[in-house]
Amino acid sequence: MTEKKDFLYPQKWLSKASTGDRVASELRMQIISGWIESGAILSENKLAADFNVSRSPIREALKILSAENLIRLERMGAVVIGLTEKDIEEIYDVRLLIESFVFERLIKIDTSNLVTELSKILEMMKIAIKYKDADEFSLQDVLFHETIIRAINHSYIKMIWDNTKPVMEAFILLSMRVRIEEKYEDFDRIIENHELYIEAIKTKNRELMVKSLHQNFDDVQGKVDDLWISQQTLSRGVEKND
Amino acid sequence: MTEKKDFLYPQKWLSKASTGDRVASELRMQIISGWIESGAILSENKLAADFNVSRSPIREALKILSAENLIRLERMGAVVIGLTEKDIEEIYDVRLLIESFVFERLIKIDTSNLVTELSKILEMMKIAIKYKDADEFSLQDVLFHETIIRAINHSYIKMIWDNTKPVMEAFILLSMRVRIEEKYEDFDRIIENHELYIEAIKTKNRELMVKSLHQNFDDVQGKVDDLWISQQTLSRGVEKND
DNA sequence: CCAAGTATACTTGTATACAAGTATTATAAA
DNA sequence: TTTATAATACTTGTATACAAGTATACTTGG
Numbered sequence: 428m429t430e431k432k433d434f435l436y437p438q439k440w441l442s443k444a445s446t447g448d449r450v451a452s453e454l455r456m457q458i459i460s461g462w463i464e465s466g467a468i469l470s471e472n473k474l475a476a477d478f479n480v481s482r483s484p485i486r487e488a489l490k491i492l493s494a495e496n497l498i499r500l501e502r503m504g505a506v507v508i509g510l511t512e513k514d515i516e517e518i519y520d521v522r523l524l525i526e527s528f529v530f531e532r533l534i535k536i537d538t539s540n541l542v543t544e545l546s547k548i549l550e551m552m553k554i555a556i557k558y559k560d561a562d563e564f565s566l567q568d569v570l571f572h573e574t575i576i577r578a579i580n581h582s583y584i585k586m587i588w589d590n591t592k593p594v595m596e597a598f599i600l601l602s603m604r605v606r607i608e609e610k611y612e613d614f615d616r617i618i619e620n621h622e623l624y625i626e627a628i629k630t631k632n633r634e635l636m637v638k639s640l641h642q643n644f645d646d647v648q649g650k651v652d653d654l655w656i657s658q659q660t661l662s663r664g665v666e667k668n669d
Numbered sequence: 670m671t672e673k674k675d676f677l678y679p680q681k682w683l684s685k686a687s688t689g690d691r692v693a694s695e696l697r698m699q700i701i702s703g704w705i706e707s708g709a710i711l712s713e714n715k716l717a718a719d720f721n722v723s724r725s726p727i728r729e730a731l732k733i734l735s736a737e738n739l740i741r742l743e744r745m746g747a748v749v750i751g752l753t754e755k756d757i758e759e760i761y762d763v764r765l766l767i768e769s770f771v772f773e774r775l776i777k778i779d780t781s782n783l784v785t786e787l788s789k790i791l792e793m794m795k796i797a798i799k800y801k802d803a804d805e806f807s808l809q810d811v812l813f814h815e816t817i818i819r820a821i822n823h824s825y826i827k828m829i830w831d832n833t834k835p836v837m838e839a840f841i842l843l844s845m846r847v848r849i850e851e852k853y854e855d856f857d858r859i860i861e862n863h864e865l866y867i868e869a870i871k872t873k874n875r876e877l878m879v880k881s882l883h884q885n886f887d888d889v890q891g892k893v894d895d896l897w898i899s900q901q902t903l904s905r906g907v908e909k910n911d
Numbered sequence: 912c913c914a915a916g917t918a919t920a921c922t923t924g925t926a927t928a929c930a931a932g933t934a935t936t937a938t939a940a941a
Numbered sequence: 942t943t944t945a946t947a948a949t950a951c952t953t954g955t956a957t958a959c960a961a962g963t964a965t966a967c968t969t970g971g
């Protein structure tokens with residue numbers, strides 16, 4: 428008998444999502460968390476049976492995951508690629524790239540509204556930490572950066588964000604869940620980083636921005652470790668479906 | 670009676686593509702060329718009838734175009750967004766961003782094989798010009814830049830490329846078709862630019878790369894004009910379906 | 912025991928069917 | 942004439958059906 432596994436992805440974030448999106452979100456979490464191992468082969472029929480839906484939304488989900496480079500669509504089944512440490516470094520390459528670009532644009536425009544909005548989000552993050560709500564914290568963290576990116580109204584930079592966001596969100600979600608329990612003090616540093624970021628935007632200080640961005644980036648190494656912890660935690664005492 | 674319109678997208682490039690991909694490629698061309706005007710509303714049923722396929726591949730195509738920001742999926746029908754001058758500028762922002770990033774990586778690795786490959790592609794481009802084959806030229810032009818990007822083996826930079834490529838390809842295709850007839854001499858300059866680019870990679874000369882990239886970028890203004898010419902050419906003497 | 916060929920149980924891609932919801936249009940009442 | 946209501950003709954989202962192709966496993970002949 429295999430133990431029933433709860434959803435990894437917060438269901439309340441999916442209030443008005445289609446079945447395909449739900450399946451994609453859940454599969455994404457299962458792949459990134461290591462619950463579904465890389466190399467595994469997913470069949471549409473099997474997934475449809477597992478999720479108790481038809482093949483239509485499953486196909487939709489697989490297309491999404493394929494665009495995110497988490498799986499590779501082949502003739503016979505979708506091969507799980509998974510998320511390696513290299514992938515995470517690469518995602519942060521891209522983040523660094525686009526957020527630097529965004530900052531250069533921000534320098535040229537009025538950012539007072541943006542700063543206000545970011546301050547609000549930061550306060551939300553603090554509350555989330557106070558109540559040890561890793562999911563809410565992750566949501567706000569991602570929203571923080573998305574808000575910055577949206578500020579410059581650049582649809583193609585936004586597109587890059589949209590394409591990397593889901594994987595990043597899942598990754599952050601998983602590592603924060605571990606960290607909020609086992610490395611609670613980390614969050615002070617994260618908050619500090621974000622305050623620095625806001626300050627950089629407010630004062631349009633390029634150096635400060637680079638500094639805060641890189642601190643954020645350095646923080647990733649720890650996050651990678653946490654992902655592995657997360658993967659082991661998940662496997663602990665849970666039987667896997669065949 | 671409405672005049673039968675040929676395919677805008679080269680059919681031979683779709684040898685092993687699915688129906689959904691074909692429809693996406695064709696619709697993309699129709700949208701970017703202005704044949705389908707922005708603001709138009711596409712219904713899955715109508716498209717299925719037009720293309721003589723079922724709704725499944727149509728849905729697939731619409732998802733693709735939506736990810737490319739060419740349409741916006743809404744409750745009732747997909748609204749055509751189209752490609753504005755701003756979009757094209759933004760695409761080139763992204764190209765500049767990622768190709769600069771790629772160049773920084775190229776400096777650190779052996780690029781002799783890459784240079785050879787690029788030289789080959791460049792010769793193909795010259796032949797295409799000689800025979801006034803705009804489609805072949807566009808194919809090689811896009812391949813040229815893709816080859817450079819692939820050289821650094823960065824899956825997320827590659828992902829950004831994959832996401833912008835289709836729109837760029839369609840745009841280049843349309844403008845080259847006009848230019849090869851009406852501005853044949855332009856192509857000397859384009860070839861020159863690419864030679865400069867190869868030279869920059871060979872000598873790992875950052876300044877030269879920036880120069881050739883920006884020359885490429887400056888060239889875009891002309892391309893935008895050509896797109897409008899292309900749109901008018903297409904409308905000339907052709908009746909549009911209701 | 913081994914090899915070749917065939918049957919079978921998969922796979923995806925596309926077409927069709929059905930359900931639920933929305934905008935529009937026509938009708939009826941004031 | 943105007944407004945409210947109801948019928949209708951759309952829309953998408955999901956489920957199911959069918960077709961074509963592929964890998965596997967078995968069977969049959971040597």
